[in-house]
Amino acid sequence: MRxxxxxxxLRPIPxxxxxxxxxxxxxxxxxxxLVGRQGRFVAEGEVVLRVLLSGRSRFRTESVLLAPERLPAxxxxxxxxxxxxxxxxxxxxxAVAGFPIHRGVLAIGRGGPVADPDALVPDGPALLVGLVGxxxxxxxxxxxxxxxxxxxxxxxxxxxxxxxxxxKAIRVSAGTSLTVPFGRxxxxxALLDLCARHALVPVALTPGAEDIAALPPLPRALLxxxxxxxxxxxxxxxxxxxxxxxxxxxxxxxxxxxxxAVALHRLGGGRLPAQDRA
Amino acid sequence: MRxxxxxxxLRPIPxxxxxxxxxxxxxxxxxxxLVGRQGRFVAEGEVVLRVLLSGRSRFRTESVLLAPERLPAxxxxxxxxxxxxxxxxxxxxxAVAGFPIHRGVLAIGRGGPVADPDALVPDGPALLVGLVGxxxxxxxxxxxxxxxxxxxxxxxxxxxxxxxxxxKAIRVSAGTSLTVPFGRxxxxxALLDLCARHALVPVALTPGAEDIAALPPLPRALLxxxxxxxxxxxxxxxxxxxxxxxxxxxxxxxxxxxxxAVALHRLGGGRLPAQDRA
Numbered sequence: 001m002r003x004x005x006x007x008x009x010l011r012p013i014p015x016x017x018x019x020x021x022x023x024x025x026x027x028x029x030x031x032x033x034l035v036g037r038q039g040r041f042v043a044e045g046e047v048v049l050r051v052l053l054s055g056r057s058r059f060r061t062e063s064v065l066l067a068p069e070r071l072p073a074x075x076x077x078x079x080x081x082x083x084x085x086x087x088x089x090x091x092x093x094x095a096v097a098g099f100p101i102h103r104g105v106l107a108i109g110r111g112g113p114v115a116d117p118d119a120l121v122p123d124g125p126a127l128l129v130g131l132v133g134x135x136x137x138x139x140x141x142x143x144x145x146x147x148x149x150x151x152x153x154x155x156x157x158x159x160x161x162x163x164x165x166x167x168k169a170i171r172v173s174a175g176t177s178l179t180v181p182f183g184r185x186x187x188x189x190a191l192l193d194l195c196a197r198h199a200l201v202p203v204a205l206t207p208g209a210e211d212i213a214a215l216p217p218l219p220r221a222l223l224x225x226x227x228x229x230x231x232x233x234x235x236x237x238x239x240x241x242x243x244x245x246x247x248x249x250x251x252x253x254x255x256x257x258x259x260x261a262v263a264l265h266r267l268g269g270g271r272l273p274a275q276d277r278a
Numbered sequence: 279m280r281x282x283x284x285x286x287x288l289r290p291i292p293x294x295x296x297x298x299x300x301x302x303x304x305x306x307x308x309x310x311x312l313v314g315r316q317g318r319f320v321a322e323g324e325v326v327l328r329v330l331l332s333g334r335s336r337f338r339t340e341s342v343l344l345a346p347e348r349l350p351a352x353x354x355x356x357x358x359x360x361x362x363x364x365x366x367x368x369x370x371x372x373a374v375a376g377f378p379i380h381r382g383v384l385a386i387g388r389g390g391p392v393a394d395p396d397a398l399v400p401d402g403p404a405l406l407v408g409l410v411g412x413x414x415x416x417x418x419x420x421x422x423x424x425x426x427x428x429x430x431x432x433x434x435x436x437x438x439x440x441x442x443x444x445x446k447a448i449r450v451s452a453g454t455s456l457t458v459p460f461g462r463x464x465x466x467x468a469l470l471d472l473c474a475r476h477a478l479v480p481v482a483l484t485p486g487a488e489d490i491a492a493l494p495p496l497p498r499a500l501l502x503x504x505x506x507x508x509x510x511x512x513x514x515x516x517x518x519x520x521x522x523x524x525x526x527x528x529x530x531x532x533x534x535x536x537x538x539a540v541a542l543h544r545l546g547g548g549r550l551p552a553q554d555r556a
Binding site: 145150151179247 | 420426428429452454457525533
């Protein structure tokens with residue numbers, strides 16, 4: 001079906017019963033965030049929905065649930081969406097979700113196959129991000145946003161790092177966890193093995209090391225980031241190029257997403273074509 | 279009283295009644311966050327309490343409220359504290375505060391006099407941050423943390439920017455909103471007037487401008503930051519040096535605290551003495 005036909009075919013479906021089975025995927029969102037959703041995820045808010053519906057997202061839309069007053073502004077973005085679009089008043093949405101849905105915009109997305117980490121490494125210039133033990137969804141979401149902004153080719157996560165498709169991580173990422181390719185490895189050592197296979201320089205961000213500003217340009221690099229508290233494991237850092245960000249006396253650390261942004265700006269800034277700089 | 283005498287004088291006061299009048303400043307924290315606290319603020323968590331008790335804080339401690347099991351680790355930091363230290367079980371703390379106090383660490387601080395903005399500008403090298411219309415406590419807290427990390431001399435805020443002494447802003451700032459000097463100005467135009475008075479170059483961060491990496495070193499600068507959505511007012515930017523951070527195609531913006539960190543790293547990194555770089 002061509003896009004123009006789909007555009008005229010948008011038939012939102014009003015629902016006023018919170019127990020309607022078509023709303024079951026939206027039920028008790030917070031509790032189900034904790035136990036996993038069998039390949040599905042919850043997209044929340046207009047920014048994320050627009051990314052999910054765009055060609056940039058790597059994921060399918062299963063359904064959309066909107067407060068009726070949000071429909072007009074979103075209609076153009078929904079034109080090419082072949083998933084059902086449900087309309088429910090905010091009190092109905094909140095009753096289903098189990099907490100107040102102020103934004104009035106939800107959707108269910110569905111994951112594709114998990115990426116092979118080796119397949120994420122491009123030939124030629126390459127910049128990847130490796131996350132080790134990051135269990136905070138805000139930080140993981142923030143790092144995806146920064147990876148997208150600075151043109152990273154992908155994000156690789158160890159088993160301890162939390163799910164970038166968790167609702168709050170997607171929201172904080174401004175939808176970029178739906179666009180930046182990511183993959184899983186068992187642990188930090190597997191990231192170093194991957195660096196060795198693909199001639200990537202592993203760069204470990206850690207206090208007290210060589211100033212990152214003194215680093216020569218690295219055409220192929222993987223930036224390793226660990227938690228603010230315990231940092232990267234010593235055995236990992238011993239096999240990586242350690243760099244630090246100069247900080248004022250008395251300041252222990254930056255937020256890990258912020259430190260990652262400063263490092264990616266340094267490592268990746270030069271890769272962005274001049275016409276795209278903004 | 280000398281420090282050693284104070285150290286031996288630490289006499290924590292157990293309280294088990296949530297209605298005890300000594301706990302009144304801790305009552306209904308969330309509601310009172312919204313209406314202001316007459317110069318008082320709530321410090322939450324161990325990181326913030328340690329900053330409040332340290333010589334780095336510009337504020338006084340009025341009282342401390344701890345879950346008893348948190349006392350041993352904090353005792354050395356409390357040794358020089360002449361404010362009362364109350365001990366209450368977590369359920370009592372939560373009943374008073376009106377929500378679960380998982381960390382078991384609270385304190386009430388009291389503000390000093392509001393700083394004169396002109397007094398925050400040092401002679402010689404100067405780097406200040408100007409916030410215009412930032413109403414998100416996470417962003418303001420994050421910007422204080424970054425201002426501290428990159429050695430900024432102070433933060434100036436317009437009337438629309440939210441309170442850096444709001445509980446959540448202090449927590450996100452890792453306590454640095456208690457250490458970095460700040461002041462208020464009526465609006466963005468007043469920031470530019472201040473720049474003119476003190477020979478500071480106003481640097482406006484905005485998409486689509488000159489690459490910040492191409493900026494020459496600026497010994498005296500004020501970095502202007504506005505909201506992610508609407509950005510800085512056009513009239514303000516017309517009077518400032520506009521710079522941007524190169525971003526990948528399709529990415530609209532960075533989080534404002536992250537963008538501020540990248541810019542401060544660029545503007546301020548060279549000011550930090552080499553021995554303090556970490």
